[in-house]
Amino acid sequence: MTATHTLREAPWRSRNGLELPDRVPSADRRAWEARGLCPDADLFTLFRRHAQDAPDREAVIDERGTVTYGELYAEVLRVAGLFAEAGLGARDVIGLRTPNGRLAVTAELAVYALGAVALPYPLGGGVRDTRSLLARSRAGGAVLSEPEDLAAAAELPWLRAVFTTSSGAATGVRRLDTAVPRRAFRPAEPPAGAADPARLLVSSGSETEPKAVAYSHQAMAGGRAAYLRALAGFPADPPRCLVLVPLASSYGSLGVPVALAALGGTLVVREGFDAAEALRAVHDHRPTHVFGVPTMLRRMADLPRLPGEDTSCLKAVVSSGAALPASTATACRERFRVPVVTVYGSSDGVNCHTVAPAGDIAGTPDPAVAAIRIVRPDGSPAATGEPGEIQAKGPMTPLCYVGAPELDARYRTATGWVRTGDLGALDGNGRLRVLGRLKNVVLRGGYTISPAEVEHELGTDPRIAEVVCVAVPDEEFGERLCACVRPAPGDPAPALHAVTAHLGARGLERRKFPEYLLVLDRMPLRPTGKVCRRTVTAWATAALGTGTPPGTTVVVNPVAGDVTRAREARHL
Structure with missing residues (x-):
């Protein structure tokens, strides 16, 4: 197959009628292929090569143990056989909503073996995502683990097959973890074109409904793999990646299609995030890289060292999904003694990273x-x-x-x-x-304040572990800025005057100072591990109420419902 044959001028069309046009000009695609930046192979073909070349290499390590490439390949064919017997095949979109682990990895690779398109999306957030994403993608099948998702899927008549990874499956729902197909599955050669869509990345962002972005096999095995190769220092041994975020998230897409299928690496995953358990995984399973959002990495760095703890396997700690505060970068460097890589990127196709975070x-x-x-x-x-x-x-x-x-x-x-x-x-x-x-701003009486700018400066304060700045409603000015912080372990709750003094010392304009301070003992997290700004905003609005004068510090324990207020002199 020549490079020009991988290009597709007409939109790709699924069996259920979803059209996915390629919005990148074909001349750009040809130029990237000519430079070797877009592999002329699909993800399953790349994975199969690794399984054939190194069947005994560790592929996935989860709470249940280790799965080799040879074992994983056999499991992928088993699950692909179940999909095929249920009527799913090439040009289907298959939704995947399962916890991190070997079955999530197997199911996604089985979708690629069919020549179908994977639609993984994280747990949490209720059934809205299931209804919206499976409808918009016109999915032909789904693998779901939550009862409410299974109930929602039953309302979608175009789904030809629904599988579950949990016990007590409803009528018409197939078990994925234990069933065996009636006949051996034989993948096509190749199951899909390199320029065909492979995975739909989901990002909620600030949209009212989650948005999904279609990536080709080439974009995953080319551009996204090039980013991971740069982190891992290729050519070298395949990376061992401890992925703390959901594999089904946009950030987590570095896992199955990239680190494993494209690069032949090892994935270390846990069903949920726990800072102490993540540290034990570093010690026990010797990953070369840890991937997490700043909140996760800070919580790991704040924990005392375990007896006999050994993190010398690490080459880097990688942060993405949100801005990395300087204090968190410092805490991670001091804790792990390796470079801290910060990644600026999004599901929309943006990436830039540095191994020396600075401002x-x-x-x-x-x-x-x-x-x-x-x-x-x-x-x-x-x-x-x-x-x-x-x-x-x-x-x-x-x-x-x-x-x-x-x-x-x-x-x-x-x-x-x-x-x-x-x-x-x-x-x-x-x-x-x-x-x-460009649009995430606070409008205070006609003056525009960037919360990100204030967060960046407060992130340099070692007394603050996490910070989120949000707008709270105000009758006089429309909005005022509230800084919501979690103190660093061992440090007392800061006062507003101390926060603004730090900002002043950093050279921030006085009119950009927060007028309220909300001190929290924890930050609410979204399923992806990022801080949930909507929840923080709701907490701040509820804690301040109406008529709370500017210059107020509020200490809140959201679980216990305790609220303590302290008024300070106005600083604006």
């Missing part, structure tokens, strides 16, 4: 992953150092949004660049500086 620098863009440019509001290129919207395009750029042409129109340019909605600048050394969201 708002995201790193030097890698064209083998995603080239980045900065544009003014009129679409013209911004000058060096001039702020503008960050846009990206490269081998990891996805095909399109799923069932949402309005999102393609909003977030893609005519020449295929992804509009991130983020504000940034490229300095004289070609390094990307991320300056916040």
